[in-house]
Amino acid sequence: MNVMTPFQATVNLQNGVIQPAAPIIERRLSHMRRMYANTAEAERILTEEGDRLIYEVYPADLPEEEGHVLYCTTIIHPGTIGGEFHMTKGHYHSKRDRGEVYMGLAGTGGLLLQTEDGQTHYEPMVAGTVAYVPPYWAHRTMNTGTEPFIFFAAWPGDAGHDYGTIEELGFAKLVMQHENHAIVTDNPKYGA
Ligand code: M6P
Ligand code: ZN
Secondary structure: OOOOOOOOOEEOOOOOOEEOOOOOEEEEHHHHOOOOOOHHHHHHHHHHOOOOEEEEEEEOOOOOOOOOEEEEEEEEOOOEEOOEEOEOOOEEEOOOOOOEEEEEEEOOEEEEEEOOOOOEEEEEEOOOOEEEEOOOOEEEEEEOOOOOEEEEEEEEOOOOEEOHHHHHHOOOEEEEEEOOEEEEEEOOOOOO
């Protein structure tokens, strides 16, 4: 039996920084250039404006093993690409029957979910929203506001991240800016 010493960490509720934490993960537009529906606009931004920082993840320094509960914060910076809100890559869990829980800490955002058998779901999120990701649902979050959108996440240590399925197929829905709010539209490229 490997008994870990209990510990605590602090989440800064204004900027999402966890201390102590493992090294920060930075996701820039170049890491997800084909994930935005308007790929031409993504390429234009990369060429003319540079490699935008889309989001950052502060992960707890914990083993990715069965029995542990992993956690992190994610900070998605505000902005759009061809009208599509800045978002995470999104993933299924490698072990599909593992769930996850999110809690909004600051800003305004959304959680887009889908299953492999074609169900889709969208939940808006603000500070204090607890959104549950049941087993089998792929999940992606987006910033639908004008300030950083910050949320906390916790999930089973052996869940794993499957990015490949989303990289290949995308999400069936897009979350787009329409006047001053978010609308969920069909992804014309989904399954194409
Ligand atoms: C949430 C959790 C993390 C995930 C992060 C960024 O905080 O689901 O596991 O890493 O969002 O999302 P992604 O890994 O899809 O880029
Ligand atoms: Zn997850």
